[in-house]
Amino acid sequence: MRKLLLPLFFTTLLISCQKETSAPEFEELNIDQVSSQDCNPEEENCAFISINVPWVKNAGARNKTINHYIEQHVINLVDFQEEDEFGSLEELSQNFIDNYEASAREFPEYNIPWEASVNGRVLYTSPEIISIEFNLALFTGGAHGYTSRSYLNFDPETGEPFSNEELFTSEFKDYAEQLFRKKNEIPLEEPINSTGYFFENDSFQLPQNIGFHKNKVILRYNAYEVASYAEGGIQIEIPKEEAQDFIRIF
Template sequence: MVGCKNEDEALNFEEFFIEEVSETDCDFEEENCAFISIHTPFAQDVGPRSRTINQNIEEHILGMVDYQEMKNLGSLEELAQRFIDDYEASAEEFPEYNIPWEASVEGRIVHNSPELISLEYKIGLFTGGAHGYTSVSFLNLNPETGEVFSNKDLFTTGFNSYAEKIFRKKNSIPEDGPINSTGFFFEEDTFQLPKNIGFLKNKIILRYNAYEVASYAEGGIQLEIPLEEVEEFIKIL
C-alpha cells in the first residue's frame, strides 16, 4: 500500500527544453544560422493522466510552429530537427539568401488547481520575408484526465454575449452597430470568442492573435477580465 499513488493527487511539472542550432556554414557573427528553442512544462508523474497531458502539450506546440504546413511530426525533437534541416536545405539551394531563421517557444503554467491547468505559450517565428510572426496561445487541461478543455466545456452560453460587450466597449464599437463596423473582420460579422483563452489567478485573458480578427498591423488584441466578474459563466470553478 505504501507504493500506491492516488491519480487525483496534484501533478508535478518540470521544464522540458530543446535548443538546436544549424551546423552548415554557421557563423554567429554573420548571423547566418538557424536556431530553434522550445521550453515547456511537462508532467513528470507516471501514469495515463500525465502521458495524456504531455501528448496534448506536444500537439499544441506542433500546431503552433506550423511554418510550412508541416505534417506527420510525432515529437518536439522531430520538429526541431525538421526546422534545422529545412533551413540548411534552403541555404544550400539559395546560398545568396543569407538570412537566419529563428523559432522560439516559451511555455509556462499560469493556473494550476484541482479544476484546471492553464498553460500560456509565447511563440516567435521568422523564416524570411518582410517580418516574423509572434503569437500567444493558451492550453487548458482537465487535471483529472489530462484532456483539453474546449470553450464549450469551460463556459456557459451567456459568456459569449458578456465578452462581446467588453470587446465593443474596449474597441469603441457602437452597441447597436455591426461588430465589424470599425475595421474588424469577424466571420459573418458575428462576434466569436477567440481560440485562445487563458486563466490566471484573478483574471481571464481573451487573446486574438494577428490576422484572426484584424490586420497584422493591429497586432494581437487582448482582453483581460477580472475573474470575479465572470464566475457565473464558468462551468468548472
C-alpha cells in the same frame, strides 16, 4: 451497517487524499538546436529552434495525455501549415533545421537565418483546471516574423483539454462581445466589423485562446485572427470575480 460505513469512509478519504496529492508535477522540457550552416556564433547569425515548455514528470495515462497535447500544440505552432507529421518535438526541431539548410543551399542570395522560439509556462493550477501559456516567435524569411500567444486548459483529473463550451456558459459570448466593443469603441448598434475587424460572417466569436490566471481570465486574439498584422494581438483581461457567473468549472 458500521462495518460497511467504515470501509466506505476510509475509501472516500483515500480517494480524496489521492486527488489532493496526485496533481501533475511539472518540470521544464528544453530542446535547442542550431544550424551549422553559414553560422557565426560570435555574430549571432545562426538559424536556431528553441523549445522550453512545461512537461509532466511522472508516468501514467493522465500525465501522458497532458504531455501529448502539449507536444501536439507546439508542433502545430511551429509547423502551422501542417505539411508534415512529427512523432516528437525532437523530430520537429531537426526538420526545422533541415528545411532551413535546404533553403540556404538552394537560395544562397537570401541567406537570412530562420528562428523559432516557443516558451511555455504554467499560469494557474487548481483542483479544477491547469492553464498553460505558450509564446511563439517565428521567422522563416519574408518581410517579418510572426508572434503569437496561446493557451491550453486541462482537466487535472483526466488530462484532457477543456473546450470553450465546457469552460463557459452560453451567456459568456454576449458578455465578452460587450467588453470587446467597449475596448475597441464599436457602437452596440453597429456591426462588429464596422470599424475594420474581420470576424467571419460579421458575427462576434470568442477567441480560440483563453487563459486563466489566479485573479483574471484572458481572451487573446492573435495577429490575423480578427484584424490585420499591423494591429498585432488583441487581448482582453477580465477580473475573475466579474467572469465567475459565466464559468462552469468553478
